[in-house]
Amino acid sequence: MRVIPANQYQAKRSVDSGTKEQQDAVKAILADVKERGDAALREYTERFDRVALQDFRVSEAEFAEASALVSPEVKQALVEAAANIRDFHERQVRQSWFSTKESGTILGQIIRPLKRAGLYVPGGTAAYPSSVLMNAIPAKIAGVPEVVITTPPGADGKVNPAILVAAQIAGVTDIYKVGGAQAIAALTYGTEQIKAVDKIVGPGNIFVALAKREVFGLVSIDMVAGPSEIAVLADDTANPRYVAADLLSQAEHDPMSAAVLVTTSTALADAVALEVERQLVDLPRKSIAEASIQNHGAIILVENLDEGFAVINAIAPEHLEIMIADPFEHLGKVENAGAIFLGPYSSEPVGDYFAGSNHVIPTNGTARFSSPLSVDDFIKKSSVVSYSKQDLLANGHKIVALAEQEGLAAHGRAISERLRDFKREE
Amino acid sequence: MRVIPANQYQAKRSVDSGTKEQQDAVKAILADVKERGDAALREYTERFDRVALQDFRVSEAEFAEASALVSPEVKQALVEAAANIRDFHERQVRQSWFSTKESGTILGQIIRPLKRAGLYVPGGTAAYPSSVLMNAIPAKIAGVPEVVITTPPGADGKVNPAILVAAQIAGVTDIYKVGGAQAIAALTYGTEQIKAVDKIVGPGNIFVALAKREVFGLVSIDMVAGPSEIAVLADDTANPRYVAADLLSQAEHDPMSAAVLVTTSTALADAVALEVERQLVDLPRKSIAEASIQNHGAIILVENLDEGFAVINAIAPEHLEIMIADPFEHLGKVENAGAIFLGPYSSEPVGDYFAGSNHVIPTNGTARFSSPLSVDDFIKKSSVVSYSKQDLLANGHKIVALAEQEGLAAHGRAISERLRDFKREE
Numbered sequence: 001m002r003v004i005p006a007n008q009y010q011a012k013r014s015v016d017s018g019t020k021e022q023q024d025a026v027k028a029i030l031a032d033v034k035e036r037g038d039a040a041l042r043e044y045t046e047r048f049d050r051v052a053l054q055d056f057r058v059s060e061a062e063f064a065e066a067s068a069l070v071s072p073e074v075k076q077a078l079v080e081a082a083a084n085i086r087d088f089h090e091r092q093v094r095q096s097w098f099s100t101k102e103s104g105t106i107l108g109q110i111i112r113p114l115k116r117a118g119l120y121v122p123g124g125t126a127a128y129p130s131s132v133l134m135n136a137i138p139a140k141i142a143g144v145p146e147v148v149i150t151t152p153p154g155a156d157g158k159v160n161p162a163i164l165v166a167a168q169i170a171g172v173t174d175i176y177k178v179g180g181a182q183a184i185a186a187l188t189y190g191t192e193q194i195k196a197v198d199k200i201v202g203p204g205n206i207f208v209a210l211a212k213r214e215v216f217g218l219v220s221i222d223m224v225a226g227p228s229e230i231a232v233l234a235d236d237t238a239n240p241r242y243v244a245a246d247l248l249s250q251a252e253h254d255p256m257s258a259a260v261l262v263t264t265s266t267a268l269a270d271a272v273a274l275e276v277e278r279q280l281v282d283l284p285r286k287s288i289a290e291a292s293i294q295n296h297g298a299i300i301l302v303e304n305l306d307e308g309f310a311v312i313n314a315i316a317p318e319h320l321e322i323m324i325a326d327p328f329e330h331l332g333k334v335e336n337a338g339a340i341f342l343g344p345y346s347s348e349p350v351g352d353y354f355a356g357s358n359h360v361i362p363t364n365g366t367a368r369f370s371s372p373l374s375v376d377d378f379i380k381k382s383s384v385v386s387y388s389k390q391d392l393l394a395n396g397h398k399i400v401a402l403a404e405q406e407g408l409a410a411h412g413r414a415i416s417e418r419l420r421d422f423k424r425e426e
Numbered sequence: 427m428r429v430i431p432a433n434q435y436q437a438k439r440s441v442d443s444g445t446k447e448q449q450d451a452v453k454a455i456l457a458d459v460k461e462r463g464d465a466a467l468r469e470y471t472e473r474f475d476r477v478a479l480q481d482f483r484v485s486e487a488e489f490a491e492a493s494a495l496v497s498p499e500v501k502q503a504l505v506e507a508a509a510n511i512r513d514f515h516e517r518q519v520r521q522s523w524f525s526t527k528e529s530g531t532i533l534g535q536i537i538r539p540l541k542r543a544g545l546y547v548p549g550g551t552a553a554y555p556s557s558v559l560m561n562a563i564p565a566k567i568a569g570v571p572e573v574v575i576t577t578p579p580g581a582d583g584k585v586n587p588a589i590l591v592a593a594q595i596a597g598v599t600d601i602y603k604v605g606g607a608q609a610i611a612a613l614t615y616g617t618e619q620i621k622a623v624d625k626i627v628g629p630g631n632i633f634v635a636l637a638k639r640e641v642f643g644l645v646s647i648d649m650v651a652g653p654s655e656i657a658v659l660a661d662d663t664a665n666p667r668y669v670a671a672d673l674l675s676q677a678e679h680d681p682m683s684a685a686v687l688v689t690t691s692t693a694l695a696d697a698v699a700l701e702v703e704r705q706l707v708d709l710p711r712k713s714i715a716e717a718s719i720q721n722h723g724a725i726i727l728v729e730n731l732d733e734g735f736a737v738i739n740a741i742a743p744e745h746l747e748i749m750i751a752d753p754f755e756h757l758g759k760v761e762n763a764g765a766i767f768l769g770p771y772s773s774e775p776v777g778d779y780f781a782g783s784n785h786v787i788p789t790n791g792t793a794r795f796s797s798p799l800s801v802d803d804f805i806k807k808s809s810v811v812s813y814s815k816q817d818l819l820a821n822g823h824k825i826v827a828l829a830e831q832e833g834l835a836a837h838g839r840a841i842s843e844r845l846r847d848f849k850r851e852e
Contacts, residue, residue: 074831077824088533091523099517106768107514107782112761114795128832162831198795216642217649220795245840252836284835327812334808335538342532342812345844349837350813353828354821356533357809369540369624369646371807381797382760383783386753386768387776395780398503402779405500405588406554409710410678411775414671418771 001261001273003299006307009260011315011365016226018210026181026210033185038192044182049123051157056193058159058175063168066161074129075165081354082133082169088356089141092375104388111379113143114220116195118187119172120202121163123152123179129166130352134359135201135373136170142378147172148197150187152179180204184211188219201360201373222373226364227256227296230348231317231337233308236265238323239344243268244275246321246347247297248289255291260315261299262308269299309333316367319348338367393422427687427699429725432733435686437741437791442652444636452607452636459611464618470608475549477583482619484585484601489594492587500555501591507780508559508595514782515567518801530814537805539569540646542621544613545598546628547589549578549605555592556778560785561627561799562596568804573598574623576613578605606630610637614645627786627799648799652790653682653722656774657743657763659734660698662691664749665770669694670701672747672773673723674715681717686741687725688734695725735759742793745774764793819848 017023032040038056046052067075098108117139121132132149139147149172151159159177167175176194178186184204190196199220200212212221230250232243247259263269276293283289302308305324312320316336324330327342334340338361339351352359362370396419403411443449458466464482472478493501524534543565547558558575565573575598577585585603593601602620604612610630616622625646626638638647656676658669673685689695702719709715728734731750738746742762750756753768760766764787765777778785788796822845829837 071827071831073824073827077827080821080824081828088525091525092535094520097517099514105781109518109800110757110760110766115761130828130832213642216639217790217792220792223643241843242840245836245843248836249834249840252834279836279839283839284833289836331536331810334536335541336806337808339809339811340536342810345815345818346811346813347818347840347844349825349829349840350818351809351811352837353825355531355811355813357535357811361809364643366643366646367806367808369806371805372809374535374807376802379797380762380793380795381800382763382793383765383777383787383798384757384768385765385772385777385781385783387772387781389771392771392773392776395506398499398506399775399779401497401499401503402507402556403775405497406556407710408675408678410671410674410705410715411778413705413709414668414675414773414775417667417671418773 001276001293001297001299003269003273003301006300006302006311009298009300009311016206016209018206022206023210026207026214029181030185030211030214033182033191034189041178041182041186041191044180045153045178048180049152050155051153053153053157053177056176056178058164058177062158063164066159066164069161070165074162078129078133078166078169081130082137084354084356085133085137086141089138089375093141094379098384103391105391106384106386108384110382110384112382113145114198114378114380115144116146116148116197117144117378118197118200119147119149120183120200120204120208121149121151122204123154123160127160127163129162130359131202132163132166133170136167136172138358138373138375139378140171142375144378146174148174148176150176150178150183150194153177181207181211184208184215188215199378201377222360222377223362223366223370227258228253229258229317229363230319230321231260231262231312231315232321232323233312234261234263234265234268234323235305235325236268237325238268240268240271240275242344242347243272243323244279247276248279248283249349250319251289251292251297252283252285255288256296257292258296259293260297260317262302262311263299264302264304264308266301269301273299305330306333312337316365318361318363318367321346321348336367338362338372389422392418427702427719427723427725429695429699429727432726432728432737435724435726435737442632442635444632448632449636452633452640455607456611456637456640459608459617460615467604467608467612467617470606471579471604474606475578476581477579479579479583479603482602482604484590484603488584489590492585492590495587496591500588504555504559504592504595507556508563510780510782511559511563512567515564515801519567520805524810529816531817532810532812534810536808536810538808539571540624540804540806541570542572542574542623543570543804544623544626545573545575546609546626546630546634547575547577548630549580549586553586553589555588556785557628558589558592559596562593562598564784564799564801565804566597568801570804572600574600574602576602576604576609576620579603607633607637610634610641614641625804627803648786648803649788649792649796653684654679655684655743655789656745656747657686657688657738657741658747658749659738660687660689660691660694660749661731661751662694663751664694666694666697666701668770668773669698669749670705673702674705674709675773675775676745677715677718677723678709678711681714682722683718684722685719686723688728688737689725690728690730690734692727695727699725731756732759738763742791744787744789744793747772747774762793764788764798818844
């Protein structure tokens with residue numbers, strides 16, 4: 001890993017907008033599915049997934065078959081992870097509130113779950129049951145009555161069994177074997193077999209990302225995810241083997257993933273660089289991790305922890321590990337980070353799989369303004385105004401003055417119409 | 427107004443994507459401002475706003491001049507409105523939380539304000555000081571340390587004085603005289619005089635809307651606003667003059683605005699239709715309101731209130747007025763509505779200007795999944811995981827199992843590296 005001083009590091013910031021051809025292909029697929037529904041879904045599924053399907057919905061028999069294919073150990077781990085995720089996300093649930101005034105006026109904010117949420121789950125080698133839990137459970141906890149999943153089928157017309165097991169554990173039984181931009185189209189516009197949803201979440205390839213971007217506004221979407229990132233802030237108390245292993249756990253995701261160590265210790269910097277080389281040797285996903293480390297990995301030397309936190313806040317990493325002597329003492333210095341892992345045992349995979357916090361976290365520097373997926377993403381708020389006669393009598397003329405100042409006479413008259421009646425009653 | 431049965435009404439749903447020429451113009455402006463900064467801003471301001479500016483920032487002298495131009499009555503109304511908006515939005519403020527477990531593990535969620543927010547304020551005849559309050563105050567309450575405004579200058583190089591007065595009342599003193607797509611570019615990329623922001627909010631014309639859509643992901647944006655809407659659900663207890671006046675207060679915004687009455691009463695339907703005609707006669711914005719009523723207005727007759735709520739929920743209106751005998755009794759039947767106004771005195775302008783709830787509300791049916799602007803729009807969350815040795819010892823092997831199931835060996839090894847040390851210590 002290259003070692004560089006703080007002032008020479010520049011976090012990359014980019015949004016993959018796809019090629020013109022990809023954009024046009026996505027627009028055509030969206031329009032076609034909107035127009036022709038399931039018939040179009042069947043054609044695209046045959047073309048892209050190489051399988052002919054009549055019914056898209058996963059059957060009871062397929063769930064049973066899947067359950068038999070997943071080891072009891074993995075099942076048990078998924079069940080426990082789901083319980084932890086539920087526990088964490090239940091703490092995010094918010095209440096509606098009302099404020100009642102002596103004047104008779106009542107103001108409030110009602111919080112309700114969305115009616116129907118769609119979760120896109122990638123297929124193939126990137127089929128992650130943990131992501132099913134992370135996306136579906138917050139929706140269920142929010143109270144969304146209908147949570148559905150779309151996922152591309154394999155060439156055998158089936159879905160990765162661990163995906164089905166995780167879906168069942170999360171309480172999702174409505175699963176449709178459709179992938180790509182055509183799945184986003186089905187979730188947006190609805191087809192004969194798949195009802196339209198209010199929100200689409202979940203990661204996908206460039207076609208899925210472009211399709212989500214395109215339907216944004218017709219339906220709610222989660223963030224446009226970029227490559228995964230980790231930044232580790234460490235001092236000389238950190239264990240270089242742990243630091244290196246954690247950096248590599250991020251690097252193995254994608255050649256575009258970024259793994260960065262920010263440290264006050266040149267000794268640690270050297271040791272981590274060595275450890276990364278040593279641990280890379282026999283990694284199954286060595287070529288991916290190596291490309292990531294070479295192109296987007298860096299060890300940044302800083303003078304002191306304050307400079308370290310400044311570097312971290314400029315990066316706004318998706319994952320931040322703080323491996324220093326007193327991590328809690330410095331927690332308040334973190335301004336921008338999606339998820340913060342403190343101390344030697346909070347290895348990022350603990351959060352990816354098990355602790356209970358969400359692993360869908362803002363990437364690409366967007367932790368400056370975005371948040372991990374949460375129950376908040378599956379609710380909507382309505383304001384409530386019940387204005388009393390007494391308050392309208394006292395304040396009506398002010399409202400009229402403001403409306404007239406803005407040249408919106410009909411707004412003023414809606415109030416005057418009432419005020420006139422009050423006068424008459426006197 | 428046309429009177430139609432419930433099954434014949436179809437709410438319009440559309441997103442204005444602009445013409446190809448508009449899209450290309452916006453992309454060119456964004457790229458140019460990114461490249462050339464203030465020099466580009468000056469050129470566009472000269473071309474579109476017909477004024478040559480050196481400094482974009484509004485000066486102290488301009489603020490003082492503006493203050494002298496706004497009537498004490500309007501100023502006082504703005505001050506009181508701001509106090510009510512503060513009071514409402516302070517109730518939305520959320521706390522960070524931590525959950526400490528006996529095992530030593532601590533999980534939590536930290537809530538922090540964004541660092542810098544940019545508010546776009548339209549110029550010309552659509553310069554609304556109330557919108558300045560509605561957009562800026564939630565950001566200030568959230569604790570955003572830097573809130574700035576961009577707004578197009580008039581041909582005299584000045585900003586509408588009421589905008590400046592409202593900005594001062596809201597506590598915003600950083601105002602830049604730049605409008606259009608070039609303002610969105612400046613807020614996104616930063617220029618010599620204008621720093622980049624984390625989030626851009628506020629309405630604008632099609633160029634502003636397209637520019638916001640284009641930079642989505644690099645910076646956070648609020649919803650892409652469509653034309654304003656009102657739906658009134660009323661029974662025979664409603665006053666037809668009030669209903670008509672409230673429908674017209676919405677209709678005067680824009681020929682594309684929709685004003686819809688849903689009622690169980692044919693007598694009310696007839697009376698409201700007559701009243702709308704009567705009240706239209708001498709409205710200053712008659713031609714706009716008339717076009718809105720003709721093209722997008724409707725009176726929908728329903729058999730009973732339950733059918734009425736079904737129609738309302740399908741429309742998912744931005745504003746919903748409920749003028750029936752027992753509005754609170756039926757409040758729980760509203761599934762989709764941005765803001766709900768109950769009873770005869772809760773005329774929509776009460777909420778637009780004064781009660782304290784926000785008037786930036788999801789349009790175009792997006793109340794199905796979106797919410798009024800709130801303090802939540804100006805904060806970000808970070809998850810916190812401090813995992814204990816005891817918990818890693820107990821659960822590490824489960825995490826390894828899940829990682830291996832997903833084929834992510836380096837994730838598993840990050841955990842095994844620690845587990846091996848624990849074994850050695852035994």
